[in-house]
Amino acid sequence: MNKKSKKPVQAMLRSIGVIRSSIKKRGESPMQGSEGAPDVWLEIDASLSDALDGIAAGDELIVLTWLHEADRETLKVHPRSDPKRRLTGVFATRSPDRPNPIGLHPVKVREVSGSRLRVGPMEVIDGTPVVDIKPVIC
Amino acid sequence: MNKKSKKPVQAMLRSIGVIRSSIKKRGESPMQGSEGAPDVWLEIDASLSDALDGIAAGDELIVLTWLHEADRETLKVHPRSDPKRRLTGVFATRSPDRPNPIGLHPVKVREVSGSRLRVGPMEVIDGTPVVDIKPVIC
Numbered sequence: 001m002n003k004k005s006k007k008p009v010q011a012m013l014r015s016i017g018v019i020r021s022s023i024k025k026r027g028e029s030p031m032q033g034s035e036g037a038p039d040v041w042l043e044i045d046a047s048l049s050d051a052l053d054g055i056a057a058g059d060e061l062i063v064l065t066w067l068h069e070a071d072r073e074t075l076k077v078h079p080r081s082d083p084k085r086r087l088t089g090v091f092a093t094r095s096p097d098r099p100n101p102i103g104l105h106p107v108k109v110r111e112v113s114g115s116r117l118r119v120g121p122m123e124v125i126d127g128t129p130v131v132d133i134k135p136v137i138c
Numbered sequence: 139m140n141k142k143s144k145k146p147v148q149a150m151l152r153s154i155g156v157i158r159s160s161i162k163k164r165g166e167s168p169m170q171g172s173e174g175a176p177d178v179w180l181e182i183d184a185s186l187s188d189a190l191d192g193i194a195a196g197d198e199l200i201v202l203t204w205l206h207e208a209d210r211e212t213l214k215v216h217p218r219s220d221p222k223r224r225l226t227g228v229f230a231t232r233s234p235d236r237p238n239p240i241g242l243h244p245v246k247v248r249e250v251s252g253s254r255l256r257v258g259p260m261e262v263i264d265g266t267p268v269v270d271i272k273p274v275i276c
Contacts, residue, residue: 011151011204011267013238048237050213054230061229064240066149075188091199091271092192099186100151100269102202102240129149131238133229 013066015129016051017044017115021122026069029123031080032094033105039120042130049115055133057112063105064132065124070101103128106136151204153267154189155182155253159260164207167261169218170232171243177258180268187253193271195250201243202270203262208239241266244274 020041023029030036042063044052055061074097076087090098103124111118117133158179161167168174180201182190193199212235214225228236241262249256255271 010153011206013149013151015148016237048213051227051229051237053214053225053227055227059230062242064238068149075186076191087191089189089191089193091189092197092273094272098270099154099189100202102270104200104242104272132236132240134232134242135230 013131015066015131016048017042017130019065019122019124019126019128019130021124021126023123023125026125029125031123033107033121033123035123037121037123039110039118040122040124042117042119042133044115044117044130046115052112052115052117055109055112055117057109059109060136061107061109061119062134062136063107063119063122063130064134065103065105066129066131067096067101067103067124068129069125070096070098072097072099072101074098102131151269153204153269154186154271155180155268157203157260157262157264157266157268159262159264161261161263164263167263169261171245171259171261173261175259175261177248177256178260178262180255180257180271182253182255182268184253190250190253190255193247193250193255195247197247198274199245199247199257200272200274201245201257201260201268202272203241203243204267204269205234205239205241205262206267207263208234208236210235210237210239212236240269
């Protein structure tokens with residue numbers, strides 16, 4: 001952060017891999033992983049495979065994605081796209097539409113195969129970039 | 139995601155605000171918020187205040203930060219900087235040093251004052267950019 005400037009900091013996020021899923025379009029996806037989402041493959045860039053060392057089947061992880069089809073200008077939404085629910089700030093919701101469309105996905109590791117991880121359940125579309133993987137925090 | 143290219147996707151992350159903390163240097167910070175970290179102020183950009191609508195004192199949130207002093211080339215670390223623990227891939231740890239140094243911080247909202255939120259506990263240094271705020275997921 002540049003303390004001398006009021007200009008917002010910008011940082012370049014690099015994808016570390018990609019999701020391979022049977023869900024091909026945004027409308028086909030359940031709203032949360034726990035609502036019937038399938039397992040997916042995380043194809044992690046082979047140059048980063050050292051960073052996966054220590055992850056094994058059965059682990060619980062949080063996968064961070066970049067929700068590349070989201071609208072970054074949206075500041076308020078009806079929660080769960082339900083027009084009966086009052087407009088709410090996106091920071092109080094899990095809407096994919098938000099200034100920085102980072103998705104957080106708690107998953108379980110089913111299988112590790114080289115730099116590919118089978119994990120689930122996960123409610124994102126095929127081709128979604130992965131930006132980080134972390135152990136669960138709660 | 140550009141499916142035709144193998145080139146990693148890059149996306150520009152914008153800070154939505156900044157942390158104001160009594161912790162001024164990385165070495166002064168506890169490793170986790172629950173290990174004696176202080177409360178902090180999140181100063182959210184006033185142009186985004188609509189996106190905070192619905193957040194109130196007592197809420198439990200996850201704050202996403204950009205750990206701007208991290209080393210993005212590190213792929214393995216000794217967990218908790220303990221040389222007795224074996225080198226582990228950063229995706230299996232919460233090391234700030236990782237390809238995309240996004241921090242996840244579960245916090246409780248103490249006070250809302252316009253576009254400023256008092257939250258805690260939080261183990262990041264003063265000046266850390268905030269990139270997203272979400273409801274808790276577990």
